[in-house]
Amino acid sequence: MTNALVDLLAQRDWLLLDGATGTNLFEMGLMSGDAPELWNVDQPEKIRALHRSFVEAGSDVILTNSFGGSRYRLKLHHAEDRVFELNKRAAELAREVADEAGRKVIVAGSVGPTGEILEPVGSLSHADAVAAFEEQIAGLIAGGADVIWGETISSEEELRALAEAAAKQQAPLCATLSFDTAGRTMMGLTSRHYAEIAPGLAQRPIAIGANCGTGASDLLRTVLGITDASPDALVIAKANAGIPKYVDGHIHYDGTPELMADYACLARDAGARLIGGCCGTKPEHLRAMRAALEGHAAGARPSLDEIRAKLGDFSSASDGTEAGDEAGGEGRRRRRRG
Template sequence: MTDALTRLLQTRDWLMADGATGTNLFNMGLSSGDAPELWNEEHPDRIRTLYKGAVDAGSDIFLTNSFGGNAARLKLHGAQKRARALSRIAAELGRDIADTAGRPVVVAGSVGPTGEIMEPMGTLTHADAVEIFHEQAEGLKEGGADVLWVETISAPEEFRAAAEAAKLASMPWCGTMSFDTAGRTMMGATSAALAELVEKLPHKPLAFGANCGVGASDLLRTVLGFAAAGSERPIIAKGNAGIPKYVHGHIHYDGTPDLMADYAILARDSGATIIGGCCGTTPEHLRAMRAALETRPRGPRPSLEDITTRIGGFSSASDGTEGDAPARPRRRRRS
């Protein structure tokens, strides 16, 4: 049998993914520094509300509340032994919403980075990374996730480990990296390097692309890089809702629904098939994106000037594909 995402991809020329997890949970009362994954047990109704908000806004795919649900990340909260169970519950809550949506909706099991640096720069071995990802993958599979969604990865070595874990779990998967250092990931990978990597993996993703990063304009430049590489695999674009700004003690993203609607159209015309938002993207943004995708005709591939004119300038002059950029390791959580 084909998986749910493949079936949708066979019938549609674009699909809309969801928006932010952290941003929307903070709006529901999550405190900074707390593990969102613990809410799967403590506040399941709020997690169902998160998922339903995306589906009601038009998302064809939504990600489970399991981004930091691996043992390495949960160790920071003393919950490393609950990694499989918390991921299972995240997916089970997702099934509750998808199965009553009245239309095909894909439950994508979010798998974020371990937060550790892999060998040889760090101490995390390939075998340990595979084990960490595999445990989470099995939990998401048990809970009913349709597909694994590996996201916000910066190191190619970690991307490979996640791919191997998906194979061990016999799960289809998608994978995105975050490009935010002058067009490169924190560990120096370029858009061209990721497009080449996915085709060399023994267990290839159904789709690949970029999420998070700096802003929507930068992400679209990366999407153009994927398209230029010539891959026929579906491309994912999940950009932030504008640029983060610190306002009255809180992080605020300045992207309006209108800006995100323009971003969605530009992403589609740049070559993306799966289009969603990342940090700062609320159901209000998603509704505007869905309306734009449904009503605005497909146009030619935009130029870099088209992108900057419509949604703002780039954060750097380089797209990362020229010269060498140093790796800059740090840890992050999708919000």
């Protein structure tokens, strides 16, 4: 697998990532509780349409419809024996759209968390987690993914298992964590701790960063933490389109295209070079982000006050990186609580 992402980054100052998979598939008819990955086989024309909508909006990188494609997530839908098939098909569909774009578009093989908790806190062993990720990655590579893209990881243990699996498959890796608990991931990692451990992973990520979380303001504060700790890192910012609200029986994200355009420019000034949207992000958001980035002259590193003024307040007073409180990982988090 060629390192197409690095080649493109050598030519471009920034790349636009894609938007939300789940949000947009729900609008296409996916029902809550159904596995999106089954649509790779059952509704391929809708998956192609989703990827095409992102490319037409300006995305340079599209993520495959395989976030929940591990044996542990697919077991919930009695499809744990279809890991290779569904992931391969996910990559093939994205590859088809990328190759017809008329410009270089990177296919990133989306790999989400297993949904299990690893030892020593949980019951999933490191070896079993590596095997599950490796199985998924093998399918994505076979389908034509340019790079493996870990998303919404919350524990150091799971991150290390993913990196080892990528190394075994000789697959380029990018990885984003979700910092959604007062500047930390659910299992206690901070932005600074992630930046510090990333270079020593079994497969060193091409790019690191954050996705999802609790809003664009918080995510940019995390990006600042990563770039403070590792100024030379290639950094990913993939924020939700605003804050989720329950409206008329549905989850609605309140971020406008204008807000996401401001977020994209602030992300670039904060040091991110791969910028996109997560939950709630639609093609109209991406079009506004692309236009804003194309017209944006690089500015000074934004202050927290500037981020707050343009995107709204932070969800917590802390970014999780206070002095003396930098331990990370499942085991460390458990000991701190206990």
